[in-house]
Each structure stands twice: as C-alpha cells, then as structure tokens.
Amino acid sequence: MTATDSSASDSGAQRRGFGIDVGGSGVKGGIVDLDTGLLIGERFKLATPQPATPEAVAKTIAAVVHEFGWTGRLGVTYPGVVTDGVVRTAANVDKAWIGANASEVFSGALDGQPVTVLNDADAAGLAEERFGAGKDNSGLIVLLTFGTGIGSAVINNGVLLPNTEFGHLEVGGMEAEHRAASSVKEKNDWSYKRWAPEVTKVLEAVENAIWPDLFIAGGGISRKADKWIPLLKNRTPVVAAALLNTAGIVGAAMAAEADNEQ
Ligand code: BGC
Numbered sequence: 001m002t003a004t005d006s007s008a009s010d011s012g013a014q015r016r017g018f019g020i021d022v023g024g025s026g027v028k029g030g031i032v033d034l035d036t037g038l039l040i041g042e043r044f045k046l047a048t049p050q051p052a053t054p055e056a057v058a059k060t061i062a063a064v065v066h067e068f069g070w071t072g073r074l075g076v077t078y079p080g081v082v083t084d085g086v087v088r089t090a091a092n093v094d095k096a097w098i099g100a101n102a103s104e105v106f107s108g109a110l111d112g113q114p115v116t117v118l119n120d121a122d123a124a125g126l127a128e129e130r131f132g133a134g135k136d137n138s139g140l141i142v143l144l145t146f147g148t149g150i151g152s153a154v155i156n157n158g159v160l161l162p163n164t165e166f167g168h169l170e171v172g173g174m175e176a177e178h179r180a181a182s183s184v185k186e187k188n189d190w191s192y193k194r195w196a197p198e199v200t201k202v203l204e205a206v207e208n209a210i211w212p213d214l215f216i217a218g219g220g221i222s223r224k225a226d227k228w229i230p231l232l233k234n235r236t237p238v239v240a241a242a243l244l245n246t247a248g249i250v251g252a253a254m255a256a257e258a259d260n261e262q
Helices: 054-068 102-108 120-131 176-180 182-188 192-210 220-231 244-261
Strands: 016-022 026-033 038-047 074-078 115-119 140-146 150-156 159-161 214-218 238-240
Touching (some): 016 054, 026 054, 026 244, 038 054, 054 102, 074 102, 074 120, 074 244, 115 120, 115 244, 120 140, 120 150, 120 159, 120 214, 140 192, 140 220, 150 176, 150 192, 176 182, 192 214, 214 220, 220 238
Parallel strands (some): 074 115
Antiparallel strands (some): 026 038
16 A cells, blocks of 8 residues: 555645544554545454553554554544543553553554544544534534443534543443443343433433533444434434444544644
8 A cells, every 4th residue: 555644735635644443352444534534445454452451452553554554643542531642541441551651652663653542432423523423513412332331522513522421420320331331232132122211311411411412322333223213212312323433533533633733
C-alpha cells in the first residue's frame, strides 16, 4: 500500500485520517476520508493479543499502521476513561492499563508517530453524530453502546463532552451496564422482550439527568435494532447507529485530526 499522511493540505486534496479501534477480540484500522466518513480501501484487522497488556496492544497497533504505511498522527480507541492520553479506568479490561500513558506507549511502538487516544464510545459518538445516525439532527445527542459494558458519548451541536460514563450510573440500585449491557442479555439468555425494559430504565435515568434530543443505540446488538428499539418506553427518540463496525475507526481518525488542528 502507498504511504499516506494526514497533513495533505493542497487545496482540493482529500482530507485523510487514520483510526484504530481496539476491541476485545480484534484491533481494526483503516484510512478514513474525513469529509465523508467513509473508509478508503478495506479495514485491516489483527487479533487482540492475550493478555492484552498496553505493550502487547501497542505492538499490534504498530503492525496495523505499518500495513497501510501511515505516517501522520493517528487516533486509537480504548474502552475506558482517557484523559490527556492517560488511561484512568479499566472496567472490562486488564487493570494493568490504569495509569498507563497509552498515547506514549503506542507512540513509542511507532518511532514517535503521534497518537491521540480516546474512549471507544466517544469515538463512535463523534462518527455517528457527523456521518451516521445523527447527521440530520442538531442539539444534544447521546450515543450509548451496548456490548460487554455500556459506553456513552455526549455531543452537543457537534462538540463532544468526553469521558461520560453512563454505563456506571446507578440505576435502580444496580450499575447500568450490569443491568442492561447486551452481555447481560446473553448471559441470562433473555429475550429482547425481557431485556428491553432494562434498557428503558437506563435510558430514563440518562434522559432525566441531561434531557437529550436524540439517543443513538450502538454496539453489535444495534444490528438487530428492529427487534428491540420498538419495545423501548422512554420518552426521547432512539435510533440505531448507522456506521456499525466502522464508527470507532472513523471517530478515532476524527479525534486525531482535531488534535492536529490544535
Ligand atoms: C467503560 C467505558 C466504555 C464501555 C464500552 C465501560 O465499561 O467504562 O469507558 O466506553 O465500557 O466499552
């Protein structure tokens, strides 16, 4: 593949970015057209190393980046709170991540290439708001991802409020993600009908706290949205995420571009 750089600034040149989504089973990356939110070419995926320590993940990230020959800043997602590149929480991943300067560890595996690290749901939210299910809406959008845990992103008129952690809100005496993540549905072998009221409770807790104009439901289970979104009873409209397995990559590339512009 040809070498690429996000700094291409000739007038009329396509604005490109590079994003990597680090998940429990795969580390996926791709080149993103920042004007359309579409991937340029295919995604490339490698298995997430086990154990998924920061150093092992950094090596895998470097292998994905090298596959594309990308040389500019890139964005990488992480499933927890990240402030200034430093990981603060690790609810569903190895606790060894807490306190790691992920941005420096990843950059170190890439000969100093700059890396922006952000929360996985925040990345998905950025991408969905600009290019996906939120693109025709303005105002306050909350994206929730339903997977192993529940991730959240809050975006107000295009501006992200990073590191909201609505998955850890206490809802009816229980952590939201222990009540309504899709992993809870699977573990208990619940039907959509049994699971949807739990999701409704979580959405009600969020909407009573910040009154969004729209919820976007993401995570793998949003592919089956027609089976459960109609069963929800909260007041704010809920739509399914549109970008599915590219949202993290696209949002990570957007965040890297925003850091480039600072
Ligand atoms: C983490 C969030 C993350 C979500 C989805 C939660 O347990 O605390 O930061 O976005 O899982 O991965």
